[in-house]
Amino acid sequence: MFKSGKALLAVFAVAATAITGCGSDSGAGNPNELRLWHYEGPDSAMGKAWDEAIKEFEQAHPGVKVKFEEKGFEQIQKSAQMVLNSDEAPDIMEYNKGNATAGLLSKQGLLTDISSEVTKRGWDKLLSPSLQTTCKYDERGVMGGDKWFGVPNYAEYTMVYYNKNLFDQHGVAIPKTFAELVSAMDKFKAAGVTPLAMGGKEYPAQQLLYQLALSRADNEWVQNLQQYKGKVDFHDAAWTYGATTFADWVRKGYIAKDSAGIDAEGMGLAFMKGQFPMMVSGSWWYGRVQSTVKDFEWGSFLFPGSDLALGSSGNLWVVPEKSKNKDLAYDFIDITMKKANQTLLGNSGGIPVAADPSAITDPKSKELIENYQTLVDRDGLAYYPDWPAPGYYDVLVSATQKLINGTASPGQMLDEIAGPYDDNLANIGG
Structure with a gap:
C-alpha cells in the first residue's frame, strides 16, 4: 500500500x-x-x-x-x-x-x-x-x-477489521456473505452508528471502491486492467457496480460524508479508538492494531462475496x-x-x-497468514487500483472524494478515471 x-x-x-x-x-x-x-x-x-x-x-x-x-x-x-x-x-x-x-x-x-x-x-x-x-x-x-x-x-492484502465489542453491543452477527455485511451495516446505522471508518483524502476510499468492483470481476478483468492484456471498459458491469454501490453506501450513511477530508491515519486512529465497528483496509495496519488496541476485542475477516481482494507482495x-x-x-x-x-x-x-x-x-498472526493463504490458493490477489498509470493515485483520490461529497455521479466519476488510464495506454503503445 x-x-x-x-x-x-x-x-x-x-x-x-x-x-x-x-x-x-x-x-x-x-x-x-x-x-x-x-x-x-x-x-x-x-x-x-x-x-x-x-x-x-x-x-x-x-x-x-x-x-x-x-x-x-x-x-x-x-x-x-x-x-x-x-x-x-x-x-x-x-x-x-x-x-x-x-x-x-x-x-x-x-x-x-x-x-x-x-x-x-x-x-x-x-x-x-x-x-x-x-x-x-x-x-x-x-x-x-x-x-x-x-x-x-x-x-499484504486487504480485509475487514471489526470491533467485536460493538458487534456484541448491538446484537450484530459477524457477516459471512455480502448480504449479511449489508444487513450488519443497516443495523448499525439504525442504532445511530456509522458502520465504516473511512479516509477519502488518501488511499482507503479508492481501495473500497475497487474492492466492490472486484466482487463482480474475475482474473481476466484484473489482468486486462493491470497488465494491459485486453480492452478495459470503465463502464462495464464491475466498474459500474463498484461506483454505484460506493455512492449508495454514502447515501445510506454507511460512509460518513465528512470522510472526504480524512486521511488514512485519521481513519485508522478512529477505528483503534473504538469509534467505528468496521474498517476495510490492509494488513499493513494489523501489527499496529494488535499492539495498540487494548480497550476492546477485535478481529478480521476476508471481504465477503468476493473471490478477489486487493493484495500483492x-x-x-x-x-x-x-x-x-x-x-x-x-x-x-x-x-x-x-x-x-x-x-x-x-x-x-x-x-x-x-x-x-x-x-x-x-x-x-496465524489467523492473518491463514486468510492470506486462502486468497493465494484461490488466485485472489488483485493488486491495487492506482497501479496502472503514473499519477493515477491522485486521479482516484479526487474521483472518489467527489463520490463522497456528491459533486460527481458514478458515471461522471468513471469518466474521470477512464481518461488518464487511456492516455497512459496510448503513451506506452498499448
Whole structure:
C-alpha cells in the first residue's frame, strides 16, 4: 500500500544507529554509511523486523553507520523521481510496487537492475510466481517483465477489521456473505452508528471502491486492467457496480460524508479508538492494531462475496541507480529475507514471504497468514487500483472524494478515471 499501499503509515522510523559493516560498491559515497529510507512505523510488523535487521547488520558490518532520514509515504510518492535523479538518492529504500511507481522509475533508469543479485543470493527461490510479478518490469515499465528492480520481504492484502465489542453491543452477527455485511451495516446505522471508518483524502476510499468492483470481476478483468492484456471498459458491469454501490453506501450513511477530508491515519486512529465497528483496509495496519488496541476485542475477516481482494507482495526494497553503496544495500536486503527476521515479522502481525509456518506462534498472526493463504490458493490477489498509470493515485483520490461529497455521479466519476488510464495506454503503445 498502496500499499498501498500500503498504506501505509506516513511515518519514518527515524534514527541514527551505529552499525557494523565492511564492504561497499565502487561508488564515490561514504563506504561507512548506508542511507536507508522506509516509511513503516516503529510499532508496525515491518518496523519491528527491520529494526532487528539493522542490529544484525550491525554485528556483520563493523564500522558502518545506517542513516535514516525522515520521510512519509505521500512525500516519497510525489518526490521520488526528482530525488532519485539527484545526488541525494539514498542507498536503499522502500518503494511502492506497480506500473505507476516502481515500473515508471525502472523505465526512467532510476532503479538498479538487480537481476543478477537476485539469482546469486537465491531471493527468487523464496518468492512465489505471483509475488515475483510485482518485482519484475519490462522496458515499458509494465510489471511481469524480465528484469528484477525490487524485492519484497513481506506480502499484504486487504480485509475487514471489526470491533467485536460493538458487534456484541448491538446484537450484530459477524457477516459471512455480502448480504449479511449489508444487513450488519443497516443495523448499525439504525442504532445511530456509522458502520465504516473511512479516509477519502488518501488511499482507503479508492481501495473500497475497487474492492466492490472486484466482487463482480474475475482474473481476466484484473489482468486486462493491470497488465494491459485486453480492452478495459470503465463502464462495464464491475466498474459500474463498484461506483454505484460506493455512492449508495454514502447515501445510506454507511460512509460518513465528512470522510472526504480524512486521511488514512485519521481513519485508522478512529477505528483503534473504538469509534467505528468496521474498517476495510490492509494488513499493513494489523501489527499496529494488535499492539495498540487494548480497550476492546477485535478481529478480521476476508471481504465477503468476493473471490478477489486487493493484495500483492509488500512494497519493494529498491536500490536507486545512484546508490553509492549497492553492496551494502544488497547485504541489508539479504538479512530481511532470512528465516529469523521473517519469523519475527510474522509473529509481529506481518505476512512473511519466507518464514517457517510452524514458527508463527501468535494466534492473531496465524489467523492473518491463514486468510492470506486462502486468497493465494484461490488466485485472489488483485493488486491495487492506482497501479496502472503514473499519477493515477491522485486521479482516484479526487474521483472518489467527489463520490463522497456528491459533486460527481458514478458515471461522471468513471469518466474521470477512464481518461488518464487511456492516455497512459496510448503513451506506452498499448
